[in-house]
Amino acid sequence: MTRRLIAVVSAGLRQPSSTLLLAERLTAATRAALERLGAEVDVESVELRDHGHHLLNNMITGYPSEKLRRVLDTVARADGLIAVTPTFSASYSGLFKMFFDVLDEGVLEDKPVLMAATGGTARHSLVLDHEMRPLFSYLRAAVLTTGVFAAPEDWGSGQASAVSLARRTERAAGELAREVNRRDTPVVEDPYMSPTPFEDLLAGG
Amino acid sequence: MQFGIFGVGDVAVDPTTGRQDTEYDRIKAVLEYAESAEQVGLDVFAIGEHHNPPFMPSSPTTLLGHVAARTNRIVLSTSTTLITTNDPVKIAEDYAMLQHVADGRVDLMMGRGNTGPVYPWFGKDIRDGIALAVENYALLRRLWREDAVDWEGRFRTPLRSFTSTPRPLDGIPPFVWHGSIRSPEIAEQAAYYGDGFFQNNVLWPKEHVQRMVGLYRSRYEHHGHGPADQAIVGLGAQLFMRANSQDAIREFRPYFDHSPAWGNGPSLEETTARTALLVGSPQQVVERVLEFREHAEGDYQRQLFAVDALGLPRGTVLQQIEMLGEVVQVLRKEFEVGRPARVPEAPTHASLKAARESRP
Numbered sequence: 001m002t003r004r005l006i007a008v009v010s011a012g013l014r015q016p017s018s019t020l021l022l023a024e025r026l027t028a029a030t031r032a033a034l035e036r037l038g039a040e041v042d043v044e045s046v047e048l049r050d051h052g053h054h055l056l057n058n059m060i061t062g063y064p065s066e067k068l069r070r071v072l073d074t075v076a077r078a079d080g081l082i083a084v085t086p087t088f089s090a091s092y093s094g095l096f097k098m099f100f101d102v103l104d105e106g107v108l109e110d111k112p113v114l115m116a117a118t119g120g121t122a123r124h125s126l127v128l129d130h131e132m133r134p135l136f137s138y139l140r141a142a143v144l145t146t147g148v149f150a151a152p153e154d155w156g157s158g159q160a161s162a163v164s165l166a167r168r169t170e171r172a173a174g175e176l177a178r179e180v181n182r183r184d185t186p187v188v189e190d191p192y193m194s195p196t197p198f199e200d201l202l203a204g205g
Numbered sequence: 206m207q208f209g210i211f212g213v214g215d216v217a218v219d220p221t222t223g224r225q226d227t228e229y230d231r232i233k234a235v236l237e238y239a240e241s242a243e244q245v246g247l248d249v250f251a252i253g254e255h256h257n258p259p260f261m262p263s264s265p266t267t268l269l270g271h272v273a274a275r276t277n278r279i280v281l282s283t284s285t286t287l288i289t290t291n292d293p294v295k296i297a298e299d300y301a302m303l304q305h306v307a308d309g310r311v312d313l314m315m316g317r318g319n320t321g322p323v324y325p326w327f328g329k330d331i332r333d334g335i336a337l338a339v340e341n342y343a344l345l346r347r348l349w350r351e352d353a354v355d356w357e358g359r360f361r362t363p364l365r366s367f368t369s370t371p372r373p374l375d376g377i378p379p380f381v382w383h384g385s386i387r388s389p390e391i392a393e394q395a396a397y398y399g400d401g402f403f404q405n406n407v408l409w410p411k412e413h414v415q416r417m418v419g420l421y422r423s424r425y426e427h428h429g430h431g432p433a434d435q436a437i438v439g440l441g442a443q444l445f446m447r448a449n450s451q452d453a454i455r456e457f458r459p460y461f462d463h464s465p466a467w468g469n470g471p472s473l474e475e476t477t478a479r480t481a482l483l484v485g486s487p488q489q490v491v492e493r494v495l496e497f498r499e500h501a502e503g504d505y506q507r508q509l510f511a512v513d514a515l516g517l518p519r520g521t522v523l524q525q526i527e528m529l530g531e532v533v534q535v536l537r538k539e540f541e542v543g544r545p546a547r548v549p550e551a552p553t554h555a556s557l558k559a560a561r562e563s564r565p
Contacts, residue, residue, distance in 0.1 A: 060470035063409045066479075192416040195389040195424065198397035201339045204359070 001040050004180055007078035008045040011085040011096035019118045022150045023084040029173030037181045044074045048095050055098045076107040076188050080180040087119035091131040108141040112179035114172050115147045122151035146172040206540045207551045208533045209249025210242050211284040211509040214262040217516035220463035228261050234519045239272040243279040245530025251282035256323050266299040273307035281307055285316025285384045289337040290327035297348035297369040304374040309554030314382040314403055335390045349378035380552045382439055392417055396424030401437035406481035414500045435549055439507035440497055442481035446528045450485040457484045460515040487532050495539055504544045506551035
């Protein structure tokens, strides 16, 4: 049976956090969908709040702490990524952006990414396609067609919307599972183990 | 094993007094530190090259030429010489001249530069950084080794029957170290030529240093220069000592906290734990430096210490150099313990000359 690793990065700040709650729902749905496809699923969840100071230190010194290094490596190894942020000033939070800024270059390339966001009003749902999608496209991720946005009413003020969040979650999780399932597990290239041969560098390579 | 001091000549405000030296003061102080380094028995004095404030050493060969006249024994080096934005013809000529002036006491460390704008200031493109380092150095090597060079490349005008002058002293080019924090291409370059590789051990943590040095060592062997443990490795460190470790920490902390590289990041304690920032008593420093064999994945050839930076006053820096002289005497003995005979010393003009003369 294939073993798959799903990394979950959520940038919620409060406890309890609706962002974390959404991340957990998406994770559970993705796990179920992948298991239906015959995979064994490992999940590594990362709450960026726990790494806030480490992220800033990485920005200042240029290298990650040991704790943050492990998280960055987990994302690099993952078969798929679920990335969830609260909406701040019409965009992803600074904490969320800082994480993707310190992530090693190229690690999201062709990696299936399910993007999701929470916000104070449903009108913020454009954050998915106007802010997050360009970020992940720039990082050359295989960002899924379906993103999931959860506004306050999605958590249960009306029956129709709650059903709708569950349906969107299912659809996105199904897409992520299928994209993960049809790919090989990523091979993490270590530049320190396989340097460009100098003859190639001399030739302008 | 060579021990020495290296620096980049920053003209910084002393955060404890608000005092900032003039460039004149800094230049004169650095010349004095070089002389002092020789007097206390260090092997190497290295000064950087930068072309932007707050750094003053834009012209290392001018500084080192003066140091050459004031000293007799110490090896003069750089930290670093910019192989990207300098014309390799001018590097070949400047350092060959310095070699003659200094009776061979010269090697140099190649680097790529510290800020983006330095590239356009010298008519280059930062996106070509690695390619410039590769091509310029390939030309520099030929200029030092061939009397008449025909050459064409991407980055400079072609040469026809060009002879750089003076020729290297005794026909022996200066030994070259390649310095890089995190570019595997530069470790590969050093390995390809069998040159030295220098990792400034203070800017990134131990695990990273091990990976970079490990890459250099394995590629040195791959390119046929000898076993990996005979590759020529140099490391850096930042040093601040007082007889009592608590005094060292208390006195250095404001300089650390206000430094552009470290301030507002991980604490002094976290940084000393993970990197080659050494703040403590001489005994602690000895113990830490001996552990650097783990960072270098074996016995290595050169250890440089930054003692002059961040606005530390002249008197304090001179005290540090003096204490370092004593510490190095202990380190020399300790590093000899268990060092395999086949691990070579760092090449010098004298050793390269002797090696050439012993060849049939």
